[in-house]
Amino acid sequence: MKKIVALMMILALFPLTLGAGSYIYSYWEHAMHSAPGLAFEASINAEGLGANLVSPEDLVVYEDSVYIVDSKADSLVIIDEDFDLKHEWTEFVMTDAYRERTGTDMGTVLTLNGPYGVDVTVNGIFIADTSNNRIVKLNHDFEVVDVFGEIDDPTFDEIKFEPKKITVDPTNRMYVVARNIYEGIMEINSDGTFNRYTGVNPIELTPFEIFSRSLMTEEQIEQMQLFLPTEYTNVTIDDRNFIYATSRVSENNPENPIQLINPKGVDVIKRNGYYPPMGDIQYVEGDNSYVVEGPSTLVDIAYTHDGIYTVLDRKRSRLFTYDSEGYLLYIDGEEGKQIDRFSEGVALDYFGDNLLVLDRGTTTIVVYGHTEFGAYVNEAIHYHNIGEFDKAAEVWEKVIKINSNYEIAYNGIGKMLLREGQYKEAMEYFEMGYDQYYYSKAFQEYRNGIIKANFVWIISGLVLFAGFLIGRKIYKVYKQGGTILYDD
Amino acid sequence: MMIKLKKIYHDFIRFPSYILFHPFDGYEEFKRYKKGKLSVAIVFIVLFVYYQIFRFRNLGFLVNNNNPLELNSLEEFFTVFLLIFLFTVGNWSVTTLMQGKGTYKEILMMTGYSLFPLLLFGFMGTVLSNFLTLDEMGFYHLMMYLAYALTGWMIFMGVLNIHEYGLGKTILSFIATFVSVSVMMFVGLLFFDLIQQIIAFVVSIVNEFNLRY
Numbered sequence: 001m002k003k004i005v006a007l008m009m010i011l012a013l014f015p016l017t018l019g020a021g022s023y024i025y026s027y028w029e030h031a032m033h034s035a036p037g038l039a040f041e042a043s044i045n046a047e048g049l050g051a052n053l054v055s056p057e058d059l060v061v062y063e064d065s066v067y068i069v070d071s072k073a074d075s076l077v078i079i080d081e082d083f084d085l086k087h088e089w090t091e092f093v094m095t096d097a098y099r100e101r102t103g104t105d106m107g108t109v110l111t112l113n114g115p116y117g118v119d120v121t122v123n124g125i126f127i128a129d130t131s132n133n134r135i136v137k138l139n140h141d142f143e144v145v146d147v148f149g150e151i152d153d154p155t156f157d158e159i160k161f162e163p164k165k166i167t168v169d170p171t172n173r174m175y176v177v178a179r180n181i182y183e184g185i186m187e188i189n190s191d192g193t194f195n196r197y198t199g200v201n202p203i204e205l206t207p208f209e210i211f212s213r214s215l216m217t218e219e220q221i222e223q224m225q226l227f228l229p230t231e232y233t234n235v236t237i238d239d240r241n242f243i244y245a246t247s248r249v250s251e252n253n254p255e256n257p258i259q260l261i262n263p264k265g266v267d268v269i270k271r272n273g274y275y276p277p278m279g280d281i282q283y284v285e286g287d288n289s290y291v292v293e294g295p296s297t298l299v300d301i302a303y304t305h306d307g308i309y310t311v312l313d314r315k316r317s318r319l320f321t322y323d324s325e326g327y328l329l330y331i332d333g334e335e336g337k338q339i340d341r342f343s344e345g346v347a348l349d350y351f352g353d354n355l356l357v358l359d360r361g362t363t364t365i366v367v368y369g370h371t372e373f374g375a376y377v378n379e380a381i382h383y384h385n386i387g388e389f390d391k392a393a394e395v396w397e398k399v400i401k402i403n404s405n406y407e408i409a410y411n412g413i414g415k416m417l418l419r420e421g422q423y424k425e426a427m428e429y430f431e432m433g434y435d436q437y438y439y440s441k442a443f444q445e446y447r448n449g450i451i452k453a454n455f456v457w458i459i460s461g462l463v464l465f466a467g468f469l470i471g472r473k474i475y476k477v478y479k480q481g482g483t484i485l486y487d488d
Numbered sequence: 489m490m491i492k493l494k495k496i497y498h499d500f501i502r503f504p505s506y507i508l509f510h511p512f513d514g515y516e517e518f519k520r521y522k523k524g525k526l527s528v529a530i531v532f533i534v535l536f537v538y539y540q541i542f543r544f545r546n547l548g549f550l551v552n553n554n555n556p557l558e559l560n561s562l563e564e565f566f567t568v569f570l571l572i573f574l575f576t577v578g579n580w581s582v583t584t585l586m587q588g589k590g591t592y593k594e595i596l597m598m599t600g601y602s603l604f605p606l607l608l609f610g611f612m613g614t615v616l617s618n619f620l621t622l623d624e625m626g627f628y629h630l631m632m633y634l635a636y637a638l639t640g641w642m643i644f645m646g647v648l649n650i651h652e653y654g655l656g657k658t659i660l661s662f663i664a665t666f667v668s669v670s671v672m673m674f675v676g677l678l679f680f681d682l683i684q685q686i687i688a689f690v691v692s693i694v695n696e697f698n699l700r701y
Contacts, residue, residue, distance in 0.1 A: 028555045436550050440622035443550075447619065 022331055025281055027274045027407055027434040035403040037321060037330025037374030038355055040340035042367040044083045051077050051085050053363040058128075058165065059347040059356060062120035066351065066365070068358065069115040069127060076118065076127065076142075081351075083365075087142070094144040110136065110144050117165035123172050128163035135163055135174060135188070148174075148192035155181065167237045175243055177232045185232055185245060185261070198265040199232070199245060234347075238303045242268070246298040246311060249278070257298050258311060258322075273326040274407075274434065279313045292316055304350045306385045308378060312348045312357065317341065319348070319355070319368070323381050327408050330374055333357070342366050373402045380412055389416040411435045418442050423449065499528050504604035508642060515649035518601070519594060526593065529600025533572060536603045539610050540564040548617030551625060572599055578668040579647065583661055588651030598646035602639050609635035 024034035046053035054072035061067075065086060066079040078087040091109040099106070117128035124145060125138040134149035151161045162179040163186075169175070172190035175198070184197035205213070213221060230247040237243050243261040255276045260269035275281050279296025286293060296313040303309045307324020317335035322328055334341045344361035353375075355368040370378065376399045383392035393416035396409040403409075414429030418438060423446035430439035451458065474484055503523060507514030518524040544559050576599055580592045590598075613631040620628060648658040 028557075431549055436622060440550055444621040447621075 024331060025328060029281055031282060032405055035373035036332050036371055038332040038368040039371045041369040043339045044365045046363040049085050051088050055360055056358055056363055057116045057346055058118050059349055059358040060118050060120055061349045061351045067118050067120050069118045071114045071116055074112040089142055092138060092142055092144050098144055119166050119168045121168050126166050126168050128166045130162050130164060133161045151194045153194050165234045167235045169237055169241050175235050177235055182231060185235055199259060199261040234300045236301055244301045244303055244309055246301045249295045271326045273328060277322045277326050279320050300347045302349045306382045312345045314345055317345055329377055389419050407433045414438060504601050511645035519650055524597045526597055529597040532600040532603045535607050537565050537568045539607055543614050547614055550622050551617050574669045574672060578665045582664040582668050583651050586661055590650035594650050598650055602642035602646055605638035606635045
C-alpha cells in the first residue's frame with residue numbers, strides 16, 4: 001500500500017519537476033511551486049564574443065574579469081565586465097627568472113594541452129593543464145612563473161597526475177582535484193611539493209559486509225563492484241579559506257555530495273535544513289527511458305556572501321542555492337537549447353550579484369540575475385547574519401507576500417518575535433516553518449510565563465487537593481471508630 | 489447507575505491492571521473463571537485504532553512527524569485489524585499443533601487485553617507531549633518505551649498462561665507464530681498477484697472480443 005502511494009506521489013510530481021516554472025521542496029519533501037530566485041539576464045556566446053571557444057571547461061571570476069579555459073582550443077580567454085573579449089591566450093612567454101632556473105632559451109613559449117581548471121588570485125593565475133600533467137602558474141602579465149608537474153607521492157608511480165580542478169588560497173597553497181584520485185583533494189604547497197590529501201572520506205563497511213567478504217575467494221571479491229570513496233568533482237575556496245567541494249554521489253554516501261572542508265580537513269557543512277543539501281531529493285531510481293533518473297550530479301559550486309552558495313547540477317541543468325544552515329533557498333535553471341537555458345553546464349561563478357553559468361555544449365555563458373524574490377531572500381539572510389533580526393523580519397514579510405509557501409521566511413519572522421518576547425506568536429510562526437528547535441524555545445518561555453503568572457493559584461490548588469485527600473482519610477478513620485492520634 | 493459505572497471500572501481498568509501486575513493469577517482467573525470478556529477485548533482493539541488516528545493529529549508538534557495530509561483513517565483501521573488477525577490466527581494455528589490449551593477466542597481476548605498499557609500510556613503520553621519542550625521529551629519517549637514493553641510482557645505472559653506452556657515452549661511458539669505469519673503473508677500476496685493476473689487475462693479476452701465483433 002505504502003509503495004503504491006509513494007509511486008503515485010512520485011508520478012504526481014512529474015509535471016511539476018519536468019515542466020516549466022520553479023519549485024522548491026517543502027518540509028514534507030514534496031515539490032511545490034515557488035517563485036524563481038534567479039532569472040535570465042543575458043547570454044554571451046562564442047561568436048558574439050569573437051573568441052574561439054570549442055569546449056570551455058572552467059570559468060572563474062577575479063575582480064572585473066572572467067577567466068575561461070578551453071580544453072580543445074587549449075586557450076585561456078579573459079572577458080571584461082561588459083562581457084567583451086579582453087584577451088585570448090594560447091601561448092605564454094616565460095619570465096626571466098623561470099627561464100634562468102630551468103635553462104630554457106629565450107623565446108620559448110609554453111602551450112597548454114587540454115586544460116580543465118583555472119583559478120585566479122592576487123598572486124597569479126593557476127591553470128590545471130590536464131593533458132600535460134602539470135599546473136601552470138602565471139603572473140597577471142600572463143607570463144609563466146612556475147610549473148608544477150612532479151608530485152612526490154607513491155600513488156603517481158602507477159598513474160599519471162592529471163589535475164582537473166584547482167583552487168588556491170592566499171598563501172599560494174593549491175587544492176587540486178585530479179583524475180582517478182580517490183584519496184581526497186590534493187593539497188600542494190606553494191613550492192609544488194605534495195603535502196597531503198584533505199577531505200578524505202574513509203569507506204565504512206558494515207559488519208555484514210566484512211563478514212561476507214571474509215568468506216569470499218579472491219576472484220569473487222574482484223568481481224564485486226569496487227568500493228571507491230568519494231570522487232570530488234570541483235573545489236572552490238571561500239574568504240575564510242574553507243573549501244567548498246562537490247563530489248559525485250556514490251552508493252556509500254548518497255546524501256553528502258556537497259562538503260565544506262575546514263583547514264583541518266574535516267567536513268563542517270551544516271545540514272540543519274529540512275533535508276541535507278544534495279540537489280534534487282525526489283528522483284526516479286533505476287533505468288527508464290522517459291525521465292532522467294538518479295540523484296543530481298553536482299559539478300560546480302559557487303560561494304557568494306553570508307554563507308549562501310549555489311551548486312550546479314549537470315544532469316538536469318539546475319541551480320540549487322543554499323544558505324549557511326543548509327536550507328534550500330531556491331531552485332532555478334532549465335535544460336534546453338534556447339537562449340535562456342543551458343544544456344551542459346560545467347562551471348558557475350558569481351560575478352557581483354550575477355551568476356554566470358558556462359555551457360560547454362553551446363559554448364555559451366548564461367548570465368542570471370536575482371529576481372525580486374531572490375534579492376529579498378539574500379537580503380534577509382544578510383540581515384539575519386549580522387544580527388539585525390527586525391530588519392530581516394521586515395524583508396521576510398515581503399518574501400511571504402511573493403510566496404506564502406516559503407517556510408524559511410516564517411522561521412525568520414518567528415526568530416524576531418522570539419527576541420521581542422512575543423512567544424505565542426513566535427510559536428505560530430515556527431509551527432508554519434516547521435522549526436522544532438526554536439518552537440521548543442518559544443514554547444518553554446511561553447509555558448514558564450503562564451506558570452509564573454499563576455503560581456499562587458497552582459500551588460494553592462495543589463495544597464487544597466492534598467488537604468482534601470488527607471481530610472477525607474481522617475474523616476473515614478473517625479467514622480469507623482478509629483483515631484489518628486498515636487496511642488499504645 | 490453507580491453499580492454499572494463500578495462494573496465498567498472493574499472490567500476496563502481494575503481487571504486488566506490486575507493481569508498486568510499478577511500475570512499468573514490474572515490469566516488464571518481470565519481463563520478458568522471466565523473473567524475475561526470478549527466485549528472488553530474488542531473495545532480495546534477499537535480504542536487502539538482510535539489511538540493511532542488520535543496520535544496522528546494530536547501528538548505534540550515537537551515529536552509529531554506525520555504529514556496531516558497523509559492521514560488515512562481506513563488505512564490505520566485495516567493495518568491494526570490485519571496485524572491482530574495475522575497474529576491471532578498464526579498463534580492459534582501453531583499452538584493447536586503444539587498442544588496449546590487456548591482457544592481462538594481466548595487468544596483474541598488475550599491480545600485485546602494486552603493493549604491495555606499501550607492505550608493507557610499512549611493517550612496520556614499524547615496529551616503530555618503537548619506540554620513538553622524538546623529537552624523534556626525524554627519523559628514522553630520513556631513512557632512510550634514502557635508502554636510497548638508492558639504490552640509485550642502481557643502478550644508473552646498471556647501466551648504462556650493461556651496455552652499452559654513453559655518458558656522454552658512459549659519462546660518457541662512465538663518463533664513459530666512469526667514463521668506462520670510470514671507464510672500467511674506470502675500466500676496472501678501470491679493469491680492477490682495471481683487473481684490480478686487472472687483479471688487482467690479475462691479483461692484482455694473481453695477486450696479482444698469487443699474489438700473483433
